[in-house]
Amino acid sequence: MSDSVMLITGARKGIGRALAETYTERGWRVIGCSRQESEYLHGNYRHFVLDVSDQEAVKAMMISIRKAEGRLDALINNAGVASMNAALLTPLDSVRRIIETNVLGTFLFCQEAARLMQKNKFGRIVNFTTVAVPFNLEGESIYAASKAAVESLTRILARELADHGITVNAIGPTPIETDLLRGVPAEKIQKLLSRQSIRRMGEPRDVINAIDFFLRAESDFITGQVIYLGGVS
Amino acid sequence: MNQPDVLAAVLEAVAEYNEQLDEEQRLDLTPETRLLGKSSKLDSFGLVNLIIVVEEKLYDKFDKALTLADERAMSQDHSPFRSVQSLSDYAYALLSEN
Numbered sequence: 001m002s003d004s005v006m007l008i009t010g011a012r013k014g015i016g017r018a019l020a021e022t023y024t025e026r027g028w029r030v031i032g033c034s035r036q037e038s039e040y041l042h043g044n045y046r047h048f049v050l051d052v053s054d055q056e057a058v059k060a061m062m063i064s065i066r067k068a069e070g071r072l073d074a075l076i077n078n079a080g081v082a083s084m085n086a087a088l089l090t091p092l093d094s095v096r097r098i099i100e101t102n103v104l105g106t107f108l109f110c111q112e113a114a115r116l117m118q119k120n121k122f123g124r125i126v127n128f129t130t131v132a133v134p135f136n137l138e139g140e141s142i143y144a145a146s147k148a149a150v151e152s153l154t155r156i157l158a159r160e161l162a163d164h165g166i167t168v169n170a171i172g173p174t175p176i177e178t179d180l181l182r183g184v185p186a187e188k189i190q191k192l193l194s195r196q197s198i199r200r201m202g203e204p205r206d207v208i209n210a211i212d213f214f215l216r217a218e219s220d221f222i223t224g225q226v227i228y229l230g231g232v233s
Numbered sequence: 234m235n236q237p238d239v240l241a242a243v244l245e246a247v248a249e250y251n252e253q254l255d256e257e258q259r260l261d262l263t264p265e266t267r268l269l270g271k272s273s274k275l276d277s278f279g280l281v282n283l284i285i286v287v288e289e290k291l292y293d294k295f296d297k298a299l300t301l302a303d304e305r306a307m308s309q310d311h312s313p314f315r316s317v318q319s320l321s322d323y324a325y326a327l328l329s330e331n
Contacts, residue, residue, distance in 0.1 A: 059298050066289070115285050163278055 005029045005069045009052050009109055010079030012038045014178035018204035019076055019211070020045060031065060034079070052079045052105030062112040074124040074215055075113040077106045080147075082180050087141040095142050102146035107153055110168065114161050123166035124215050127154050131174050131232045135195060139188075147172075151226055158224030167223035169214045174230040176202040197231020234295055234328060240264060240321040246290035247317060250283045264318035280314060291324055299327050 006023050010016040011032025017040060024030045024044040031046050032038060038047040048064075050057035065072060081101045083094045106127055117123025129151050132144040151170055158168040174196055175181055175189050193199045210227050213219060244262050251259040258274055260266050260283075267273040268280060275283065284301050292298050301324060306313050313323030 056298075063292060063298070118282065118285070 003029075003071075004073040005031065005065070005071055006074040006076065007031045007033075007065070007072060007109070007113060008076045008078055009033055009105065011040075011047065012036055014180065015173070015176065015204050015207055016076075016078040019078065019208065022204075022208055028074075029069065031061075031069075033061065051101075052109060053100040055108060058108050058112055062116060066116055071120055072113055072116040073120075073122065075109060075117075075126070076211065077109050077125065077127045077150075079105055080128055080180070082140070082143045084139045084143075084184055086139060090142060098142050098146050099149075102143075103149045103153075106150050110153065110157055114157075114164065114166055117166050118161075118164040121165035123161070123164070124219075125157070125161075125166060125168040126211050126214050127151075127168070127170040129154075129170045129172040129226055129228075131172050131192075131196070131228050131230065133172065134228065134232055135192070137192070154226065155224045162223060165220075167214065167220065169223060170226045171207060171210045171214075172226055172228040172232070173207055174202040174228075174232065176204065176207070193230075195232070200230075202229050236322070236325050238294070239291070239325040239328060240318070242290050242294045243287055243317055243321040243324060246287040247283065249290065250286045253282070260317075264316065264321070266317045267315065268317065268320060269312055269315045284314070287320065287324070291328065295328055297328055299324065301327070 006028045008016055008019050008030060011020045012034035016032065016034070020030050020032045020040055024042045027044070029044050031048065033048040033050050033052070035049065035051055037049055040047070048061045050061060052058065079101060081098055083090070083098055085094065110125055113125060114123060127150050129147040130144065132140040133148050133151060137144055154168050154170040161168055175192055181189065193201065206229050210229065214222065247260050247266070248262055260274055268275055268283065288299055288301055306323065313319050
């Protein structure tokens with residue numbers, strides 16, 4: 001994997017940070033980005049500070065990757081924001097912020113990454129959805145709707161990019177102990193876990209395992225798929 | 234930057250794009266070469282790939298990130314993608330604006 005290049009959005013903390021550490025340790029050259037500077041230092045790691053929905057900044061970063069690396073093998077579209085609120089009380093600014101980061105950001109990165117990937121006729125894109133989509137969770141209307149959009153994007157891009165040798169899949173984690181869950185009441189999380197087939201919190205290793213499957217060279221016949229963790233369907 | 238510079242860059246991009254193709258699929262390196270329609274050797278997949286190469290070439294030459302397939306291009310009666318010349322003219326117009 002020493003020549004392979006991976007881009008991870010939202011890489012400063014939480015799952016993104018765990019992914020950055022895991023794949024740099026495995027020999028990938030990893031490029032991460034987030035809205036703030038990262039404290040993670042590694043010879044194989046480079047960090048960009050940007051907002052994932054800022055087209056100009058994302059394009060500039062991709063040009064920089066093209067010039068420095070000349071290739072991109074994997075994109076992990078991990079950056080995302082959530083908001084728990086009753087639909088009747090959700091401010092429009094929150095709606096806009098969630099759609100911009102989760103939908104626009106995911107689309108923009110898929111678009112820009114695929115342009116670079118198609119040069120080598122190879123690419124692996126992994127998007128992030130959530131079990132809140134199949135659960136139709138109350139209080140998560142906009143978050144779940146934004147991720148339902150990501151699932152649609154995943155399926156359609158899988159078709160559009162297949163001839164370029166690029167697969168596009170998504171992973172839908174269960175609740176995992178990260179900042180995204182901050183402020184969600186414990187009983188709400190317990191109720192959620194009780195709806196899973198396997199009733200435990202998710203861990204970064206569960207996400208990494210599913211991503212490993214999508215990244216494998218042998219997974220070139222797997223595209224447009226959504227894998228939910230915890231036995232959710 | 235003038236119009237001949239942009240045309241030269243677009244032709245350079247076409248030459249680069251040709252390298253990905255088998256000989257019989259390659260595009261002629263002339264301004265008149267058709268990119269759309271029955272007389273074009275490109276299908277829609279090929280046109281998308283060519284536009285990507287042209288955008289990168291224009292960035293490398295003129296240091297400006299363009300989006301050639303914007304809403305304006307799609308809404309024009311005469312598509313700017315019909316030939317190498319029209320694509321070059323359209324790219325020149327966009328580069329002159331920015």
